[in-house]
Amino acid sequence: MRTYPNKFIAIISVLLIACFLISGCSSSQDNSGSKAGSKSKDSRVIQHEDGKTTVTGTPKRVVVLELSFLDAVYNLGITPVGIADDNKKDMIQKLVGSSIDYTSVGTRSEPNLEVISSLKPDLIIADAERHKNIYKQLKQIAPTVELKSREATYDETMDSFKTISKALNKEKEGKEKLADHTKVINGLKAELPKDENRSIVLGVARADSFQLHTSSSYDGEIFSMLGFTHAVKSDNAYQEVSLEQLSKIDPDILFISANEGKTIVDEWKKNPLWKNLKAVKNGQIYDADRDIWTRFRGIKSSETSAKDVLKKVYNK
Structure with missing residues (x-):
């Protein structure tokens, strides 16, 4: 039987240990480099009008394609990077109460997919009625949730706000905002x-x-x-x-x-x-x-x- 020098055996041992370490690191991370356990824990399945969408982490680059969604996102402390503003900056200023920095993605009825893609969003919020025909294209750009806005009732609009809160990883803030809102409406009713x-x-x-x-x-x-x-x-x-x-x-x-x-x-x-x-x-x-x-x-x-x-x- 052929024998190997001790030096050779030592080199082989070091290489094997290195392979195990690399393999262990790879299995503990996903493609984005974040720990798989962390990603799984920080991922949420969002039920919406067109199915389910998984959203991970806290979205920062949000695109909204309806005005009520802007109201919701801005109330939760996030300024969208893109807004379907019907090319009316003054209308957006009226809604939020101040001038904000964002990119127009066109009209609510026909948002510009190319501009949306260029913004590299990590979440798109679309209208269930207006945007159902472009949902497949939108979700290829970024995780997309479709909610009721255009023909929504008051209760449906509040439900959409709850869903947006969950998608933005801000459920606690969302509950607080809704509680404050209820107090305001009840206070006005009392008058x-x-x-x-x-x-x-x-x-x-x-x-x-x-x-x-x-x-x-x-x-x-x-x-x-x-x-x-x-x-x-x-x-x-x-x-x-x-x-x-x-x-x-x-x-x-x-x-x-x-x-x-x-x-x-x-x-x-x-x-x-x-x-x-x-x-x-x-x-x-x-x-x-x-x-x-x-x-x-x-x-x-x-x-x-x-x-x-x-x-x-x-x-x-």
Whole structure:
């Protein structure tokens, strides 16, 4: 039998030990270089409208494709790197209350996938209705969750906030924000007179149409939370009406959110039916900022809308 020098055996032993050490290190790390045990512990499976998405760690580079998602993310202490802002920087400033540094990724209806990809996001938050057709492309760029926003109810919007809190690894902060929000809404509700029983509704005036937001609309739910009686109870959130139909509903208080320029109300004001509305005769017609009342949604805008009602109706 052939014998090997002690020096050779020693070299082989050292090499074998080195191989075991390298193998051990490799098995304890994932492809990104982080410890596998750590990654598993810090990963969360997020259930959303289009399935499940695994998010790891605390996302820092977030892209939001709806305004309510911006409200949520910003309220949780994160400024998104990309926002679908409809190319309106002033609208974003109005929502968050200050000028922030971000990149526009285009419109909410058609976000620019190339720009989104260039931002190298670690989380994308998309709308379940607007963006369902590009979800596959979005999730190839980064982990993506699709939530309700555009046609969401108040409760669904709050549920989306909870999901976003979990995705951002900020569940504790999210619960605190929701608790504070509930206190604000309840405090505003307490300011209404105990005997308030007037009917109220918001209408959106366009050039050739007038659309009432019913009891099941987002702002309709806010009216109800405050304790008002809604003038139009319906499972359908929106209802187009003529002046004749509006005169039959005849709300005590009418908020109007109008498009820029002339609207159908400018013509209605010449009609006796308009002049005979209770809200008109009693001076209970109020303007409603369309961004805040119908576009933004979310915690901040809900509180702003509720405060707007008290300020205008009761001078509080």
